[in-house]
Amino acid sequence: MHGFSVVLTPYNLVLMFVGVFLGIIVGVLPGLGGANGVAILLPLTFSMPPTSAIVMLSCIYWGALFGGAITSILFNIPGEPWSVATTFDGYPMAQQGKAGEALTASFTASFFGALVAIIMITFIAPAVANFALQFGPPEFFAVYFLTFCSFIGMGKEPPFKILVAMMLGFALAAVGIDIVTGQLRLTFGFTELLRGFNFLIAVIGLFGIGEILLSMEEGLSFTGKTAKLNMKIVFETWAKLPRFWGTAIRSTIIGCWLGITPGGATPASFMAYGIAKRTSKNGAKFGTGELEGVVAPEIANNSAGTSALLPMLALGIPGSPTAAVLLGGLLIWGLQPGPLLFVEQKDFVWGLIASMYLGNIASLILVLTCVPFFAAILKIPFSIIAPVIVVICAVGAFTVNNAMGDIWYMLVFGVVGYAFKKLDYPLAPLVLALVLGDAAESAFRQSMLISQGDVRVFFSNTLVGSITGLALLALFWPLIARLIARGKARLAQ
Amino acid sequence: MSEQGPRTSAESGISLRSAELVVALLTLAVGLTVAIASYKLGARWGSDGPQAGYFPFYIGLFICIGSVANFVACLRVRDGAKPRFFVEWQGLKRVAAVLLPAMVYVAGIYLVGIYVSSMFYIAAFMLILGKYRIWKSVAVGFGVSFVLFLMFEIWFQVLLPKGAYNVLGFVGH
Numbered sequence: 222m223h224g225f226s227v228v229l230t231p232y233n234l235v236l237m238f239v240g241v242f243l244g245i246i247v248g249v250l251p252g253l254g255g256a257n258g259v260a261i262l263l264p265l266t267f268s269m270p271p272t273s274a275i276v277m278l279s280c281i282y283w284g285a286l287f288g289g290a291i292t293s294i295l296f297n298i299p300g301e302p303w304s305v306a307t308t309f310d311g312y313p314m315a316q317q318g319k320a321g322e323a324l325t326a327s328f329t330a331s332f333f334g335a336l337v338a339i340i341m342i343t344f345i346a347p348a349v350a351n352f353a354l355q356f357g358p359p360e361f362f363a364v365y366f367l368t369f370c371s372f373i374g375m376g377k378e379p380p381f382k383i384l385v386a387m388m389l390g391f392a393l394a395a396v397g398i399d400i401v402t403g404q405l406r407l408t409f410g411f412t413e414l415l416r417g418f419n420f421l422i423a424v425i426g427l428f429g430i431g432e433i434l435l436s437m438e439e440g441l442s443f444t445g446k447t448a449k450l451n452m453k454i455v456f457e458t459w460a461k462l463p464r465f466w467g468t469a470i471r472s473t474i475i476g477c478w479l480g481i482t483p484g485g486a487t488p489a490s491f492m493a494y495g496i497a498k499r500t501s502k503n504g505a506k507f508g509t510g511e512l513e514g515v516v517a518p519e520i521a522n523n524s525a526g527t528s529a530l531l532p533m534l535a536l537g538i539p540g541s542p543t544a545a546v547l548l549g550g551l552l553i554w555g556l557q558p559g560p561l562l563f564v565e566q567k568d569f570v571w572g573l574i575a576s577m578y579l580g581n582i583a584s585l586i587l588v589l590t591c592v593p594f595f596a597a598i599l600k601i602p603f604s605i606i607a608p609v610i611v612v613i614c615a616v617g618a619f620t621v622n623n624a625m626g627d628i629w630y631m632l633v634f635g636v637v638g639y640a641f642k643k644l645d646y647p648l649a650p651l652v653l654a655l656v657l658g659d660a661a662e663s664a665f666r667q668s669m670l671i672s673q674g675d676v677r678v679f680f681s682n683t684l685v686g687s688i689t690g691l692a693l694l695a696l697f698w699p700l701i702a703r704l705i706a707r708g709k710a711r712l713a714q
Numbered sequence: 715m716s717e718q719g720p721r722t723s724a725e726s727g728i729s730l731r732s733a734e735l736v737v738a739l740l741t742l743a744v745g746l747t748v749a750i751a752s753y754k755l756g757a758r759w760g761s762d763g764p765q766a767g768y769f770p771f772y773i774g775l776f777i778c779i780g781s782v783a784n785f786v787a788c789l790r791v792r793d794g795a796k797p798r799f800f801v802e803w804q805g806l807k808r809v810a811a812v813l814l815p816a817m818v819y820v821a822g823i824y825l826v827g828i829y830v831s832s833m834f835y836i837a838a839f840m841l842i843l844g845k846y847r848i849w850k851s852v853a854v855g856f857g858v859s860f861v862l863f864l865m866f867e868i869w870f871q872v873l874l875p876k877g878a879y880n881v882l883g884f885v886g887h
Contacts, residue, residue: 264872268871379784381787382784384783385780388745388776389744392744392773392777395752399766401766406751406766407770434812434813437808437811437812438801438806438808438809604839605836605840605846605854608815608835608839611812612832612835616866619828619874620866625824625875632816632820636813640733640737644737665769670764674759
């Protein structure tokens with residue numbers, strides 16, 4: 222309750238609505254996603270008090286989570302990767318003239334998923350943080366290790382591509398001055414490289430410019446449905462929704478689970494859709510415009526997106542690229558995310574959690590009232606949107622360090638992002654590694670110092686041993702799963 | 715993420731396979747650079763613990779391993795009857811149509827600053843690629859730059875680059 226009193230100042234409430242509004246725009250526009258929307262706006266918040274800044278930034282995040290659905294349903298263009306599954310049934314519904322229903326269902330589902338995840342964060346996060354207070358460097362490294370291993374083991378891209386993408390992130394993070402010895406690393410004598418690579422530049426380039434290049438190649442032309450959304454449709458749809466309680470519960474669990482372990486919102490939405498299809502009575506009709514097919518992925522992606530913030534706050538390990546950007550923001554404001562945050566910055570943590578509740582309510586209100594407006598944004602032709610987004614990205618990249626060189630890096634990252642996306646190299650592990658690289662490295666080196674270079678320190682007690690073991694299990698999971706399948710096949714013969 | 719839909723056009727382009735191989739070679743080169751540079755820096759165990767290159771050396775090594783694995787994996791995949799494209803020439807042209815002007819735009823920032831350069835970039839993009847009328851293009855370009863100017867220079871007091879020839883000097887910024 223204390224948190225609400227921190228957040229409920231008129232200034233913060235205005236920021237909240239501004240944030241949600243910007244977030245929805247960011248979510249609706251192709252080429253601007255939650256991660257780089259937050260990245261571009263981060264420098265603007267440096268002058269604000271940290272609590273207000275994080276309120277605004279997290280609201281951009283909520284807005285983007287909600288906004289992705291609008292384009293998926295009306296235009297069959299997922300504004301965000303996690304709303305791809307929403308197009309399967311959302312767009313057919315829009316074609317049948319039931320766009321209003323689909324939108325209402327998706328917004329309500331988003332709201333529900335996020336709400337459950339926030340409630341979970343409220344109760345579990347302090348406990349996790351408390352537990353994590355006992356962590357030393359080996360434990361922290363083990364947790365980082367688990368994070369990265371589960372990316373490799375659970376990602377749907379080829380494991381070696383994930384490995385390369387992730388390690389490139391680590392390598393980029395290592396450029397610049399070594400935090401322990403003060404030596405220059407990988408600068409090759411260029412003074413421009415002394416600063417190292419800022420992850421914000423990478424995010425803006427990889428996601429923003431890369432996406433523009435992709436959309437441009439496809440020669441996007443918007444041919445969308447218009448939506449009329451009045452209160453009658455909203456209430457009628459709400460009356461139908463309670464029927465899907467089973468799907469709702471399953472999708473929420475999938476979402477929360479994949480959000481905490483860094484699976485992220487995208488796989489969560491696909492998995493929820495798949496499971497709903499298998500378990501629903503109308504499963505066979507999925508893909509032709511079933512309301513349930515909109516509800517399942519939307520609940521899952523929002524609960525995943527929200528619960529991704531739990532490990533970020535409690536352990537300092539973000540569960541998604543956008544959470545990684547928020548984490549970077551915390552570091553810039555001088556707040557060290559992790560268990561101590563709950564002890565030292567109570568106001569901030571509970572303010573943030575309270576803002577999640579309020580931000581979601583604000584999002585729901587805004588999306589329900591402003592759909593025609595946001596749909597109108599999409600009517601702006603791509604040949605206007607594209608250069609404007611490039612300009613916004615350039616401005617965002619410049620303001621991070623006030624450096625012209627960063628704008629060039631942004632373009633290079635854009636080309637890399639374009640190529641990587643086309644070739645199925647995942648971008649999320651790259652960004653996470655870039656953000657966490659220094660922290661993971663110092664945890665590793667401190668552990669090595671403690672143990673005098675003995676790797677067995679990562680198995681020295683039950684806690685660290687079980688985390689490391691879990692990490693190795695996650696890392697080799699694709700192999701293990703294959704072996705199990707082969708064993709079963711042999712038994713069956 | 716980028717599942718290629720069935721292509722109907724019988725156009726040609728850069729094949730997916732060669733793009734995969736080139737990217738694997740590039741990441742291998744990056745991996746080698748990182749590993750060698752870190753090794754030179756000292757990737758061993760110093761008197762006071764791991765040296766500065768210790769961690770990056772293994773990172774570089776992992777990049778090499780992954781790249782080689784990707785390269786081999788790509789070689790082993792047999793292309794089916796129809797070759798798949800990384801990008802078709804038509805698409806590549808459209809990508810270049812965004813990328814090259816964007817580079818000119820960034821170079822322009824050095825000369826005339828971000829506001830003027832943005833205005834020209836947006837206007838030119840609309841005029842040439844969007845085939846809009848000239849007054850419309852200039853209006854949108856000017857409008858966006860003007861809003862940016864208000865936001866950054868006046869409200870947030872964040873100064874953006876003005877370039878070597880500050881055309882906007884007359885407004886006092």
